[in-house]
Amino acid sequence: MKQWRSSSLGYPRIGERREWKKALEAFWEGSLSENELLTEMKEQRFSHINKQKEKGIDLIPVGDFSLYDHVLDTAFMFGLIPDRFKSETGTDDLATYFAMARGSKEAVACEMTKWFNTNYHYIVPEIDHFAPRVAHNQLLDYFLEAKNELHVKTKPVILGPLTLVKLAKGYQENDFASCVRQLIPHYMQVFKDLEEAGAEWIQVDEPVVSTSISDEEVELLKEVYHEITSGLSNVKLLLQSYFEAVDRYEEIINLPVDGIGFDFVHDEGANFAQLKKFGFPKEKVLAAGMIDGRNVWKADLNDRFEYLEKLAECVDSDQLIIQPSCSLLHTPVTIETEDSLPPLLKGALAFADEKLEEVTILTKGLNEGKASIEPVIDDQWRQLDALKQSEERNRGDVKQEVSDWNTRTPGRKLPYSRRKKVHEEFFRLPLLPATTIGSLPQTKEIRQARSKWRKGDWGNEEYKEFIERNISEWVSCQETIGLDVLVHGEFERNDMVEFFGEKLGGFAFTRFGWVQSYGSRCVKPPVVYGDVYWKEPMTVEEIAFAQSLTDKPLKGMLTGPVTITNWSFVRNDVSKFDVNRQIALALQKEIHALEERDIHMIQVDEPALREGLPLKVEKQAKYLAEAVYAFKLTTTLAKDETQIHTHMCYSNFNDIMDTIDQLDADVISIEAARSHGGLVAAFENDHYDKGIGLGVYDIHSPRIPPVEEMEKSITRALQVLDPEQFWVNPDCGLKTRNIKETVESLKNMTEAARLKREEIKLTNSTKAR
Template sequence: MANVQSSNLGYPRIGANREWKKALESFWSGKLEEHELLSKLDDIRLDRLRIQQEKGIDLIPVHDFTMYDHMLDMSVMFGLVPQRFKYDGGPVPLSVYFAMARGSQGAAACEMTKWFNTNYHYIVPELQDAKPHLTVNKPLEAYREAKSSLGIEGKPVLVGPYTFLKLSKGYTPDQFESLLDQFTDLYAVILKELEQEGVQWVQFDEPILVTSLTKDELALVSSVYKKLHAAAPAIRIMLQTYFDSVSHYVEIISLPVQGIGLDFVHGLDGNTEQLLKHGFPEDKVLGVGLINGRNIWRSDLDAKLELLDTLSQKVKPSQYVIQPSCSLLHVPVSTAHEDKLDPVLRQALSFANEKLDELTLLTSALNNGIESVSEQLKEHNQAVAAMNQSSLRNNEQVQKETSKVVGLNPTRALSFEERRKAQQKKWNLPLLPTTTIGSFPQSTEVRQARKNWRSGEWSAEQYETFLAEQTRAWIEIQEDIGLDVLVHGEFERTDMVEFFGEKLDGFAFTANGWVQSYGSRCVKPPVIYGDVEFVNPMTVKETVYAQSLTSKPVKGMLTGPITILNWSFVRDDISRELVAYQIALALRLEVNALEQAGIEMIQVDEPALREGLPLKREDWQSYLDWSVKAFRLSTSSVKDTTQIHTHMCYCEFHDIIDSIRALDADVISIETSRSHGELIGSFEEHTYDHGIGLGVYDIHSPRVPEVDEMTQMIKRALSVLDPELFWINPDCGLKTRGRDETVAALRNMVAAAAQYREVLSVNQS
């Protein structure tokens, strides 16, 4: 039998009951002293290690825990503290650490962005005028803690030097190589100290290696790892990739490291094909990423064992290390509290702890023979089969309707230019029409009312009366402000995806399925477990009521199919494309219901469209094609005079402008106030000939911008956009803002629009 080890790449930080989140927020609110916070975090960190130890994992990651974000940890370890935080050197104080993450009175927080194509956000390292230096060897501290406290021979985890620098900002391309040398020297110091301590394995996360790199970039990667190997030759480096197949397989497996970790879930086809074609070095171990670290379903372990058997044509099983496809920080901790779910569904779920069980089961099968775990494998695979075969996943009507649209190219009956003329005649809106993105402030009163209703303290009638009062009040406010197109405010909605998932068949909601989004912010994504089907109208009642209160148009507000897809845990037995079409068909019925009820401006938001882009640029078009198709499935059935709006967050517009235009929305609004200049530059290079609203003020700040500031935004936009197509709006929804600041900002926005209409009128005369 083989001597195969199991390994984990990272474990959730938040605790089984979000103890981590609660401790952080208690500290920030002044309820915990610093020493109390650190004590609680010590307990959570050691508990995570203990769970992995008890599960029988051989290579347990250390230094994957964080007080906010692992990239921020790397920044402060290297002394990369922007000058505005007034850091004087040495170990970075906790106050500075959290100020970098969250901002302080005297300094804006560091930028935050998505970790590759996941829904996790990291703090972007800032290198302007930076002088990288090692403030403290955190991986060494983490290794010592695990060994002394629990007897664990831990595997320190660091973001690799190439990925770390690529994800940083504040340097020019010609500075890259010099900075890479500086960081490589610091990594070498860390490795030498770990080597002296007797550390056996170190995991360097280099997910950047699955993106489209050039030969010159690969040469730099090679030079980095040659230096690191020379610095600490006794250390065994596991070069870990994930989220896709590596771009240059032959070059990657030739790097001077002792292990290569490959993703055989999201990079299954590419990595398998390359390995079978080119083989694998006999002097390295292969980290086989078998268990999906980004989704919540039990694995088909028979299929995993078959894959391992296939790989054994080129790799000796004794070279295997069995591991997840990526860190488990992207999944919830445990299914232990999910007893309210359908039993068949619950048995099909696998959160972090259950994924560790899957790893040890596979490892045992390889080391001791399948017969030794045959009963466990049988029970496991029966749960997978039961879910796939159950009525929960086999709605023949939905599947039939979905199959019909696979080959279709849904389009509106008339071109945009023809629709525009009909819509102008119908709506008779002024030049530069004003509107908002959809949501209005979710005050403490709104949240408490929802809580009262969900707990049973309020009846449905009481709650609906409250919602109607809120809607009426905000319709009156919008009319008083002078907005041209109104919204009902979305007071009934907690989350833009959850709201629709609760009303569609095929969705489930966990009791404790929390995952970290950023910092202490945790989200509980819906679970798309089965065929998605429209049940009853979801938004018609509230929107029609709002429309009855005003003669101005009220927009229907929906979340688009791709955003619902990308912000959910999605079934893995059919393609994401087919799931998107199912959601789109359900939303199409909602769009039709709104139109039939007299709502003929309908906004279908897609803020997450770009987030789902594959990491390799050559794979973008396929995703964009079916994403655009799903959106048009949702929206193309309406009358020519019905105006379809959409909303997106700023997304490097120029990269996907053809696809955004192909959505064929009558009006698109884009979150741009923090990147207005960049987007204007995009429009200088690319023409956009549909209706468009570039956010004229930033809703993420409580600050109320002055009228002149907004008119300058409008002026810049109209230097490259047709005023006949331009709308005036905030850059995103107003759910998180306060009432007074919202009203004040919108009054200024309407005044800015009126002022600029005068400018255009004078210019035209």
């Protein structure tokens, strides 16, 4: 009889062909009604449940599916709706939900930031005027529809109260515990409803326990779960951690819950070491995350099985559940649809569906003996070993170049103070120069043209003429708008990481390997499967053409090494630091190629620098030092007159200001609009003397901000920054916006910059008198 069970923590929402994304965008465009959207989404939920059932998963989640974001879902369910979205017609409707995520004509969207150390973005809950309630138990709806229509008793999944409040904003730090306590009766109501409906297990995600939590937070965890579980009798709670090891192991395993989920992939052995040292309660279930839920490589099943056997020696057979290390939200759906990958590589890959198969294979091995899965273990090992021994993973020239630089300290020849004077003379920019981050609208026409070219319907010359026509139109448009520093628009680029990966050695690309980044925005991360090297110029042709059309400076646009690494599925046989340095050396050569064509303003984007930050405080310094090293290695040979820019996306920058300074970029732009001015406060306590642009409007919302709103943002920034260092720009690239939104917003932005510039000149003139 089967003893050990298998489980899934969460399944990708987007569908094999991004059906989820297409339905959402059709609804937003008005071509799909609300009822049609909800019907389509229900069909997708059912498809995901049925697929996991077919794979042999015992505990199948519900509540992992979302119309936008699971953090937003939790906040919305508990009525945490900011006042600016409330109206007399009610606030619990779909329009309010999407307004919180995307903004509306009347209200700015909620802030968005990275989900722990991943490339997934969540909507930040706002809990000022805190009055939680159960607005609608959506989790109960999902459980009942699966039970009644599919006859599957699922495992509801919900974000836990401590993590929900920890990820929120709008409250004072000393009110944290009070906010959590106010949520307890509402969580109890949700759980009680599920218990009465027949749920056997509820997965409560508390990834905050994998961070460096305090004594007070541990005591609060005990209090919260004691109160919650005391009101339940027939349903079991599984407290789930992931992404790293838990520091407070002894306290966590003794929380008054029925099961604990640990990550045994990304814990660096710490969870197992603590398990061996302190044991595990006999009355609890251990949910063991054995398969990597964040990367795409097949598991070494022999290694994983031996690890499981060690765990099985520590707990009874009815205590162990086998599962991925985290939700499979972070992986593509299936490798089955990939028909163009080299067999050597495809044989080593596993996406969400294949990872669930690995979970069930390991479960079978425990239940029926290792001999029952030996053929699969041997076959998988042969496929992984073939890639390991391949020429692609063993390029001596790449390894030697990295080794040579390891003995040197990279950095610009002149210090910033002297470079600044060189740049002032070289570029002669006005006060508060206005620019954009890089990308301009990728219209349907542009996407269709790229598709025709890739399919061979268009030749290289026809495609080149099309791209150059768009570049010409937008260079002219930017000049008309009045921008001071222009961009070429990136019309030839599909994705800011994929584009470079396609031109570098050591990368491979899938056809359908999409993952969700934020909302309906999906990305298709490259697969770094070999040593990375520069083959030929990647960006020079289009950027040099654009610069030839204008006398104004135009930025060359590169994606930085840390972002390429963090936004790719990276080989797991070497450290990420090694991959960073290989990519940095390739980009170093690209900067030289741009300079050879007289491009001397070059933006090396690092939007993902902070998202790779380890959750444990003690590990962060090493990561940040390596990030600085990789960035400096990229830019170290740039000429004195070359002005290096960089850009960073939504994240909490306050605690890495030293790192930002150490990058030694001449100008940095940071997404700041959705923080509603909160990011500016970071510069009140930390002096920053280099050029900086704090995004003055949110490009992730379709609304066109008025001049007054952006002028107010500039004014707020200039309370802590010198006008001579401040740049005016949107908070991110404009790829996802339409032409009208882009042009009108940029016109307002440049007008706001002009008005503020004139005000400063007038003030200075008055002072001079």
